[in-house]
Amino acid sequence: MLTVEDLTVAFGPTVAVRGVDLHAEPGTVTGILGANGAGKTTTLLGVHGRVRRRSGRILFDGRDVTGDDTRALVRAGIALCPENRRLFPNMSIEDNLLLGAYGHGRRTQRARLADVLGRFAWLRERAGEPAGRLSGGQQQIVAIARALMSHPRLVLLDEPSSGLSPVAVDEIGDVLAGIAADGTTILLVEQNVRLVQRLCSTAYVLAHGRVAAQGPVSTLLADSAVSDAYLGTTR
Ligand SMILES: Nc1ncnc2c1ncn2[C@@H]1O[C@H](COP(=O)(O)OP(=O)(O)O)[C@@H](O)[C@H]1O
Ligand SMILES: [Mg+2]
Known part of the structure; x- marks a missing residue:
């Protein structure tokens, strides 16, 4: 591989x-x-x-x-989930995730967001909240989910x-x-x-x-x- x-x-x-x-x-x-x-x-x-x-x-x-x-x-x-997570704490969880599919059309971005939020049900409920409000472990899961947005x-x-x-x-x-x-x-x-x-x-x-x-x-x-x-x- x-x-x-x-x-x-x-x-x-x-x-x-x-x-x-x-x-x-x-x-x-x-x-x-x-x-x-x-x-x-x-x-x-x-x-x-x-x-x-x-x-x-x-x-x-x-x-x-x-x-x-x-x-x-x-x-x-190939996707990278970087050291120290590198989320934008003041941006919503959803907008952080969408950055992982940057450069794709809006329809693809939305479909992948739905995919990723389907995998992490608790994230769907909190998608509008600032990422910085999550615990460290939850933020790491958002960072991993963001990497998955490019379908690596x-x-x-x-x-x-x-x-x-x-x-x-x-x-x-x-x-x-x-x-x-x-x-x-x-x-x-x-x-x-x-x-x-x-x-x-x-x-x-x-x-x-x-x-x-x-x-x-x-x-x-x-x-x-x-x-x-x-x-x-x-x-
Ligand atoms: N941007 C940089 N500028 C200068 N030195 C760097 C930079 N990034 C890493 N280094 C140096 O390269 C070496 C390896 O760093 P790094 O790859 O971050 O190690 P690790 O991830 O295993 O802790 C270290 O000596 C570090 O100080
Ligand atoms: Mg390191």
Whole structure:
């Protein structure tokens, strides 16, 4: 579904991502783990054409999309749910969601809104309220729902559990499990190892911009050298 080859991204003298290779199988949830500053966010932004790549080749569905900009990648079926949710707190939930289908005709936008609100019934009742009035967990669900508005086949998700209570993290887990069960492929950046354990069969561990380890999640977590060095004690 997604193959990333030799992705390198630098911010001036800081090389945030160095020669990263990744692969996500269709219909799976693939994890990207690693400490703060490891290069996880930059990897997703690099895949999605939101930062300039120094090197890298991106294949999606067997097609070379390396030259595509973000808008073309969204059209091709890749959506990003960014770090820190990035909702507009003073705008209504509905208007936040509609931004996820930006550039489509009004009829398509409305149809997709109805779709997404059908999935999250509680959201439909609150669609006119400012997004900022929701709890953190609810806002994260709106951010995920906004990504679904483009009808993606691949969702790049950046730390959806960040700052949430354990109960809210479990709810996010339920939402993501549902999306995956529908056949949508997910590339999940997470520091919450439990969430990765629940959702992902395979994962990559980034450290200092490189892939430090990769493989089945159970194998990675059983390797104390990997979990002690890169995954902290969140386990
Ligand atoms: N816009 C930027 N300008 C300069 N440096 C950046 C920028 N974004 C990220 N970095 C640096 O790149 C490295 C990787 O950051 P990031 O991808 O955000 O890591 P993570 O998401 O794993 O916490 C860090 O050293 C960070 O300070
Ligand atoms: Mg990050």
